[in-house]
Amino acid sequence: MTAPDRFASALQRKIDFKTKPLGALGRIETLAAQIAMLQGSLTPRMKTCQLTIFAADHGIAAEGVSAFPQEVTRQMVLNFLGGGAAASVFARSVGAALRVVDAGVAGAPFGAEGLIERRIGAGTANFLTGAAMTEAQCQAALAAGRELGADGDWDAVAFGEMGIANTAAAAALGHKLTGVGLDVLTGRGTGLDDAQLVHKRTVLERAAARTGDLAPAQSLAEYGGFEIAMMAGAMQGAAAARRIVIVDGFIATAAALAAVRLAPETRGAMVFAHRSEEQGHRVLLEALSAEPLLALNLRLGEGTGALLAWPLLKAAADMLNEMASFEDAGVTGPV
């Protein structure tokens, strides 16, 4: 047996000899195994989690593809910093740290205390008529993300996003990366009605027709956003540091798909938190062979679903580290 095989079988034995019927802790067992494999330890550490929210604006917002105006991106950044957003509240609830990165919000830099400034531009260009960003901007966003994903000493990291119209960008990006139709990938985002949904899909179909088959990095530059590209880089950086990456909803999963297409080894660090209500999420998860942990009818983003999944990761590692074996506890095994 090779060393990795020996490790994997020792790990499976450790899980199987806990005081429970074989496999009775279901997904918590596979989660524990994933954490242990990633850290290369039978006693993995899973005590700390940080959420990073990447904020940026989107030129495609000018086409009326969101139910909300662009200025909400900037206003929500201040709400995150003030502690009043859903992500701020859930971070406190589950004991996760929170930081906010300006990846390219429209207008002038904030100059706000506590905000991390990594602005690639003042919002992307409108991808209906041309590329959202240059290849150089895309590479700069990925590089900034890789650095942010690798810093600190967190056991798990979660990534959230804020950017009005970014479900449109994520749908277009997902379409180019998977070839799945925009009829499937276009969703209601912040709450479009039926007519607005048809309009959004029409805009995205016209935008997608501008280009043919694209390589992953080109797809990201043509249709992505600064926050999406920076999040993809952060996922790569965190995975390279052998840190668990908790993937949030539709937009985060589009970023995860881009990250995996660019660097397939990133996939092993990823845990998929939840299935979003955004209709395209299911196919993006399938493209990653991902089975999310939760289904709570969330459709918010910000990293809210990722935060709610964090306690499950902690519990999985605690199970491996603290739960008694049949031998330890003097419990009789199966007949």
Ligand SMILES: Cc1cc2ncn([C@H]3O[C@H](COP(=O)(O)O)[C@@H](O)[C@H]3O)c2cc1C
């Ligand atoms: C107040 C408010 C808070 C949010 N927090 C996250 N989003 C979410 O909604 C946006 C995506 O939806 P769409 O593509 O339809 O614009 C993103 O900013 C996302 O994070 C929010 C949206 C709003 C309005």
Ligand SMILES: O=C(O)c1cccnc1
């Ligand atoms: O799933 C998400 O991330 C999502 C869905 C709708 C709006 N904003 C984000």
